[in-house]
Amino acid sequence: MQDDRSKKSEQEIDFGVLGEFLGYRLRRAQMNFFAKFGEVCEDLGISPGLFAVLAIVDRNPGLTQTAVAQALGNDRSAMVAAVDKLEGKNLLERRPAVNDRRSYALFMTEEGNRFFANAVERVSRYENEMAKCLKDDSEKEWLLDALERLANKSL
Amino acid sequence: MQDDRSKKSEQEIDFGVLGEFLGYRLRRAQMNFFAKFGEVCEDLGISPGLFAVLAIVDRNPGLTQTAVAQALGNDRSAMVAAVDKLEGKNLLERRPAVNDRRSYALFMTEEGNRFFANAVERVSRYENEMAKCLKDDSEKEWLLDALERLANKSL
């Protein structure tokens, strides 16, 4: 007679190799962060991806869409809809590039500056709240560094 | 005359707050891991999500679809297509649950055992390769622990 484990509670489940795999742990942690981002920024109508675009344009005014896409590791075709949305919200604008009529230069609007400052305020708050499960600031710095190394590691 | 930063190289880009945000760093690291998973397991026709299902069933034979979904943090309805695919590959099978005719009990097939062992071999290899950018085993353990804390942290 075989075991009936169908009703085993979640806490008794053996995750096997998943528990030792960085890829799985990274995914679970990131899913949690995205969920929290959604809760905190729900009324702002902005996603983590759009927030990242604003963050890049905010600190690097005049970049082309392709340059922003490369910075974020996205396809440049995906940037079209993103910039369309942000331009539709009057948060940034496309200006014709001065020396290349193929491309646009991206700039924040005044409303975009206010909006982004507010968004950073919210995201920083929940980031700090999440970071409370880390021992101290040095552990967070260490973690940020380790994550960057993993993000750039090639086989 | 405004700066022409449209051609700024990627390495000169200022990431601003993104560089301090765990959410962004987690996403970049996880994207890299998923990309590497795809490279290594390309011919196996399996995704990280399907691998996770196999890992759970492998160590917890007889679980229902819903139990697996809860363990992985997925919706029950998403498990249907996943199990369909894995059953179509003869890697696992649905058996009628002994005490509940509403649910199935999931079990690995013989082929599933061999397939999963092979997949774990590959994934372990690239996981270890990726972990070489960490100082030592203790740093990896520390990182796994920190990621688990972040995955379970609530606001």
Add this chain to the structure above:
DNA sequence: TTTCAAAACTTGATAAGGTCAACAATTGTT
């Protein structure tokens, strides 16, 4: 026993992201 709420699986609709190939306009190079 009868009734009713809840659970397990499934389906279908929907939405969001990501990838990819093409296209026109423009640029840079040969």
Add this chain to the structure above:
DNA sequence: AACAATTGTTGACCTTATCAAGTTTTGAAA
């Protein structure tokens, strides 16, 4: 002048995720 490369864009496609129903079955309440 001819050719290749780049930029923004579009459209197709795929994968996930989510959500609301609907069916069958279970378990508890009246």
